[in-house]
Amino acid sequence: MSGDSFTFTIDGVEVTATPGQTIMEAADAAGIYIPRLCDVEGLRHQGGCRVCTVKASGRSAAACTQPAAPDLVVDNETDHLNTMRRHLVEMLFQEGNHLCPVCEASGNCELQAMAYRLEMVEPFRFPGLEPCRPVDASHPDIALDTNRCISCGRCIRASADVDGKGIFGYVGRGIHRRVAVNGSDLAHTDADINDHAVSRQVCPVGCIIRKREGFSIPIGEREYDHGLIGDEGDSE
């Protein structure tokens, strides 16, 4: 820790940060969990999903991109913020086709786990868009079911920055923005099962599917069957 480290508070707890650290990085280092979907360790921040929204001295900010600052007063676990986060998660469910009972990511899915954490159990208040989206199963080892894509961009950053391939990218704008592959289908790209972009930790949902692995761990014994997302301790 460098000499010019400073402190600020998250929900009243004093946290130490160094210049350049985001609120979320400082929180992680202090063992405080801030909910997130588009941010994941090892990839640059995107600030897209807004599930990590906190109040920083009264102003809403994305904790994954907002730099920590001396004496900042951050609210994280408040009813107001968690209600807003729940609405964001609900919109992600309603924008795609999320049929958890038939999804092989169920139990390992960060979106679903976030819905549990944020207690998404009331009837949906937003209309389901039920889009018709294709499944691309052309690749021998990888399939893409974009019905479940939440446009978090994690695969895009992983493929561009870690694999140096640029297989995934955004197309379209606004609500039509979607993730597409750099080729007529996945089989016509350089995608390889050993790419970081198709590793288990990158896609938070059941969109990027590693073929023949989906049910190696049975439902009921999966990652978030053992506890809430964010409460796993330091094992991840």
Added chain:
Amino acid sequence: MSTDRKARIATVSLAGCFGCHMAILDMDERLIDLMARVEFDRSPLNDLKRFTGRCDIGIVEGGCCNEENVHTLQEFRRNCDVLVALGQCAIMGGLPAMRNAIMHSDDPLRDCLDEAYLSSPYTRNLTNTVPNDPVLPLLLDRVYPCSEVVEIDLQIPGCAPSGDIIHDTLIALLDGKFRGFERTELRFD
């Protein structure tokens, strides 16, 4: 809820697989204690086809995929004080709702029926028509979650929900003390 009479519970399976009713039985021996406090009115568990009186709790499995489901659900709403959607089919359409959108089609219901009765290589259908008997309930354009058809008071998630969450929720409702679920108990699968 008054304690000097048994609470009345009605249940029904709409567009579901009956798994949620099996899950009710997953309460196992706790059913015996529960039965000391409740009696079942209209339900496939006792084969009563009509309501015999007003019920305290109605439990609905499955969403609405046809006209008859809608009528039944509306009848449950009219006859039950607290209406519970049990399981993912009732909550968000579940497996039957796969026909709503994932057919890559502008006319998913038509494509679904064609695939089932006409075009699939595994279909053996001598008449080569889609069943159209007037006694068959008319299919809806899409499968609707219960909450899009009537007001739902409470949703118990899961496919199927565990016997534990059903039991704990019913007991809390009977005691008038339902305060939401434990987050760690929530499952959508």
